[in-house]
Amino acid sequence: MSGRDLTDEELLRLIRELGGGGGSPLAPSKSDRSVRADGSWAMIVGGDVAIHYGAGFAAGDIVMEAKPPVKLYVNGAAVDGKAILEKGDRVGWSVEEPPMFRIHVSPDGIQAHLHIRAAVRKPWRLLPKEASSHLVLEAGEDEEGAAQPLSAADVIGRIHEMGVSCNLNLPAILQEIAEPTYEPVLIARGVEPIPSRDAELTLYFAERIESVFRETDGSIDFKNHLRIPQAAAGERIARRTAPVPGVAGRNVFNQAIVPPAPADVPIRAGRYVDITPDGDVIALKAGRPKLSGDRVKLFDITTEYVVFGDVDLAKGNIVFSGDVVIYGDVLEGMIVESLGNTYVFGNVYGATITATGSIYISGNATNSYLYSGYFGVVYNRLYSYTKALGEQLESLLAAAAELERAVRAQGRTARVGHLLATLASAKFAGVPKTIQESLAALTHVRRTDGEEWGDLRRQLEAVSGPLGFLGLASAEPLERLRELASRSFETIERMQERQVTIQFAQCNGTTVKSNGDIAVTKEGTFQSRLFARDGIVFKSSGAVCRGGELEAGGLIALMSVGGQSGGEAVIRSNQRILAERIYMAKLCIGRSEQYVQRPMQQVTAYLNRGRLIVEGEAI
Known part of the structure; x- marks a missing residue:
């Protein structure tokens, strides 16, 4: 009898039918321990998966898994690891393999490369496996199957799909497809932008x-x-x-690359x-x-304002828009304010020095206040007064305008000077006081080759006469004063210099604040408070730090800390602390702190993974 050949599917169906009987040679051997006792099994035949469910089949009687690059699917869902089959489950498979080629565009978008991994790809076929209740799917290339060569249409189609078009090198693409090197080949190059040059x-x-x-x-x-x-x-x-x-x-996608x-x-x-x-x-x-x-x-x-001799009550306080040079001491209760550097060739006793630049003192500072850079701005009296005055006058003028509208709404009238004087007395009592404080600060302004702050002084005097605000026919003088006050404090603010230092030989009971560094050149510090945005350095080998508090954003380098008297010193840094000797101190870096209560030498304190480390040798 002749007829057409059976298909793989028909053969599999016949195998399942014949394998169901215990006496069939196609049935799994009873001696095969991997087959369930009820006759449930799975096998690979003809490149496909065959499954037989025994009479007493239960979930878990057949287990499947796939060995890469084979991917197992059960009921259309991918399975990672082992799959426990239930009766009626549909089992499928595929092979996960890298694409035959890859188009790689550089991160800056300037270059595109073609990398061919395989010029020809053969189909995959599941390897035969005997019947078992635990089936592992493995695949190999089907040597008899029709090979699929890499086509130029596939590569060029992918390039166009990605949008790569700028300076596309078609001959290089075709050459690599015809005679692959299996190395990345440049196939497109954009036009690199010319970077901008910052101002210098x-x-x-x-x-x-x-x-x-x-x-x-x-x-x-x-x-x-x-x-x-x-x-x-x-x-x-x-x-x-x-x-x-x-x-x-332009990048390889023909898009503009605009430099910053x-x-x-x-x-x-x-x-x-x-x-x-x-x-x-x-x-x-x-x-x-x-x-x-x-x-x-x-x-x-x-410009320089030079003082020969001590700054005392006879000479008065000094306010100068420039550098102040003092060949003498600054005595108790005196104030020196410079919109520049201050140089003292002497000592400072119970005085205040502010400088928008640096402060240099050849001698000692006792019970004094030293402020430089940013702190020289905010602690400058004229800055504080004019800033406050500008804000106060703005509020006063707004209130006066509102009050005048309310008076007119009632069909009445009131003189502007009367309105301003009443408001100043009832709600803005601070304005006349700030005007007087600003005038007092200006009386100490020293002149050199031209009057400084002349317009501000004259406007303050104009509104602080015997009649005060009552004598004003309009609000214009206060508007002008507000403008001058705002301009004045902004001018002082702009005077803050970048690289500032406070330097002195020794300080006792003194507050020192620098927006840069602090340098102690000789004896050291005693019960003083020092703050530096950058670093604090003790330069003399005999310098000591006794009591008080030192704080810096950068390195603090000390010689001797603590001793027989002076109490405990608190040393704070955001980076590192170095000291030749420490007898007693509290060391702080960031939020971590540690007490040193026994004498140490060659001390280094720093943070390691958030933990404060204090290294040194016992004395």
């Missing part, structure tokens, strides 16, 4: 004064202050190179400098070059 600021003077005081045969060389950076009239003190915008490029805009460094000229069209900053007079400001850099030449 070049200084031709030193911002920080490393050493100011020098002793010769035990006495101070008073000419040493001439080592402060100086510029001659007409000298170039800085140069700003203008920013240069970049040129856009260049960063600018805006500069402004102070009273005694000129800025040329080319960006050169030229000194118009001799003096110390000064750079201040944060976002906008302000250049100027600082």
Whole structure:
């Protein structure tokens, strides 16, 4: 009898039917321990999975898993690991294999590469497996199956699908497909953008004064202050190179690559400098070059106010828009405020010194207050008074305008001066007081080659006469005063210099706050409070720190801490603490702290994974 050949599916169905009987040679051998006693089994025959459920089949009688690159599916869902079959489950499989090629675009989008992994791919076929209740699916290449070569249409289609089009090298693509190297081949290159160039600021003077005081045969060389950076009239003190915008490029997707805009460094000229069209900053007079400001850099030449002798009641307090040089002591109760550096060739006793720049004291500071940089701004009296006055006047004028509208709504009238005086008495009593405080601060302003703050002084005097606000015919004088007060405190704010230092030989019972560094040149500190945004350094080998509190954002380098008297010192740093010797102290870095109660030498304190480590040798 002849007929068509049975298909794989028909053969599998016949195998299942014949295998059901115990006497059939197609039935699994009873001696095969991997087959369930009830006759349930699975096998691979003809490249497909055959499953037989015995009469007493229960879930779990047949277990399947796949060996990579084969992926097992049960009822259409992928299975990771082992699959416990239930009766009627549909089992399928596939082979997970890498694509024949890959198109890789560089992170910057400038280059695209073709990487062929296989030029020809053969079909996969499940390897035959005998019947078992635990079947592991494995596959191999079907040597008799039709091979699938990599086609140019597939590669080019994928490239177009990805959108790669800029400077596409079609010959290189076809060559790699015809004779694959199996290495990444450049197939497209974009146009790299030309980066922008940021503005640059070049200084031709030193911002920080490393050493100011020098002793010769035990006495101070008073000419040493001439080592402060100086510029001659007409000298170039800085140069700003203008920013240069970049040129856009294109990526392999033919999209524009726009370089980031260049960063600018805006500069402004102070009273005694000129800025040329080319960006050169030229000194118009001799003096110390000064750079201040944060976002906008302000250049100027600082003038000097020199005091020969002590600053006492006879000389009065000093307020000066520039550097103050004192050849003598600053005595108790006196105030020196400079919008620049302050140099004291002597001692400071019970006084206050504020400087928007640095403070240098050749001698000692006792029971005093020293503020530099940012702190020299906020503790400056004229800054505080004019800032408060501007805010107070703004509120007063707004209230006066509202009150005037209310009076008119009632069909009545009132003089502006009367309105302002009544408001000042009832709700804004602080305004007349702040005006008087501002005037008092201005009485100590020292003049050199022109009156400083003249407009502000005259406007304050105009509104503080015998009649006060009552004598005002309009609100315009107070509007003008508010404008001048705001301009004044903003001017002082801009005077804050970048690289500042407070330097002294010794301090006792003194508060020191620097927006930069603090340098102790000789004996040390006693029961004082020191704060530096950057570092604190004790320079003399004999310097001691007894009692008080030292805090810095950067390194604190000490010689000797604690001793027979002076109490416990508290040393705080955000980075590291170094000390030659510590007898007693509380060391703090970040939020961690540790007490040193036994003498140590060569001490280093730092954080390691959030834990404070204190290293040193016992004395």
